[in-house]
Amino acid sequence: MSMELRDLRSFVTVVRTGSFTAAADELGYTQSAVSQQVAALEAELGRRLLERRPVRTTAAGAHLAEHAARILLRVDVAKSEVGQLAEDSAELVLVTGPLGAGSVLALGLRRFRTALPSAQLTVRVGGRSGAIAELASGEADVALIDGIGAPSTALTTFDAGLFVSSLVSESALAVILPADHPLARRRTIDLDVMVDAPWVEAPELLARPQPLGATPGGPPPLRYEGHDVAGLLGLVAAGHGAALLPARVGAGVDGVTAVPLGRPQLIHRIELLRRRRTSRHQRLLVDAITGR
Amino acid sequence: MSMELRDLRSFVTVVRTGSFTAAADELGYTQSAVSQQVAALEAELGRRLLERRPVRTTAAGAHLAEHAARILLRVDVAKSEVGQLAEDSAELVLVTGPLGAGSVLALGLRRFRTALPSAQLTVRVGGRSGAIAELASGEADVALIDGIGAPSTALTTFDAGLFVSSLVSESALAVILPADHPLARRRTIDLDVMVDAPWVEAPELLARPQPLGATPGGPPPLRYEGHDVAGLLGLVAAGHGAALLPARVGAGVDGVTAVPLGRPQLIHRIELLRRRRTSRHQRLLVDAITGR
């Protein structure tokens, strides 16, 4: 009758997938089992956590989901940390989002491979949330995560002591427009002039910064769920809306123009995340990528 | 066969109490059950977590205990937060350590009682770790915690988003000596001149700062487990060793002298801790104590 991790795991999976059935499939349960687990949570807390059909969190459920996600993340870290204690494997895995895999990484990797040619390194490119989960569970040794933020401000504050992050790079952002867009000739563009303009969202590529909140009233932005920059740039060129990306990835591409962002002063930031307890090989990799 | 909170709770209790039997009593299990729970953890992780007779953590166990304690703390916070959502009780509980209950608190409480005479306020004085647990579980609304640290540096970094802390006061520290001690006439005392001198530890009263590490070789310091300042001062007056306390509590007491601390520059800091989600009454109490 007490709250257990099993129930929390099912609950957050339901919240994430938006479906009892999908959560059950993912976790290897039946729909019925997940339903009972969520019901048990609701019974214990004395509050409804989810609205059904469609499945959405209540206020209480949203708070619980937030806590539960952090709890489960730490459980994964604890497991992998205890499991890998005193190991120092030379097989390293680095996970990164699509935008982390650029020149910065290449330089760091060259340094690492020169310093430790015997180590076997795998670079895996995936989504952002998956990268953090892999880092937590020990499937990956380090993760490059990126996002938009104010200069010199860390991207995310994780639970104290869960991960250590180091700055890899901060680079300028640009508003990506069709080449024939009326604003394409500007030297810089402030976000507020774009407030009513259509955007193309690409959450798998780069999380939308807070200032670009959902535009109430206007048409919902187009969602692009691909992991590649080229596809997004194609949509921009075709006139489906503007995009906000690091200036370098939009420069010199046919059909689009990258206009440097004016105000607010936001930058694209790449951070290297690692677990608190690290092996010698892991530290060497981190040092190589961050440049000592 | 999967890791569950029940096992983690038993494990951390064993670690804290140093005994399977004590943990079982505290949790309402039999010794046998706790033994099986810990064994299950060890089996799943594939590592020995505890040495027995005497009970001590292995390296892996120490790491797990650290993670587990944070996990369980967040579980308590999640429960109480979800349970108290949208409630705005006028019955407030403030927990504080012995050193937080002084003049600073009195002033803030007067402000609060003037502003909200109808609210029922309880001030509970207890130990430091207990205060945090009560805050997490919702038994307390706010907690005053104190400790020794560098000026303008927060005392403890909790998991992101678990608690919010506000500075209540920073005050000078003094080395408390018997009145007839050779150093009692000094204007200030640096800690390094005391390195070989005997100390009286009072962990329930004030955690020992890092610079006062265990003096290897020398006699172990006397441990005073009382919660009152007077008892500690009595021991100091009787010549059992020196103590480090806020200057004001040692001033003007018979038999002892409070000599201001020179180097390193450390201060006594009091912070007000509250959960992330707070009710209106809770916020009013926080505002009153911190002085808006």
Add this chain to the structure above:
DNA sequence: GATGATTACGGACGCCGTAAGCATA
């Protein structure tokens, strides 16, 4: 009406208690 969550019910497994075993102070 189909998809999908809930409820009913039965079986199997897991968890904990009792009791015996064993190691260490």
Add this chain to the structure above:
DNA sequence: TATGCTTACGGCGTCCGTAATCATC
């Protein structure tokens, strides 16, 4: 030798799956 952790074993409770029910798109 006594205290305290571990292991053996059995019963009870819990948890999940099957299947029927209910609700919503």
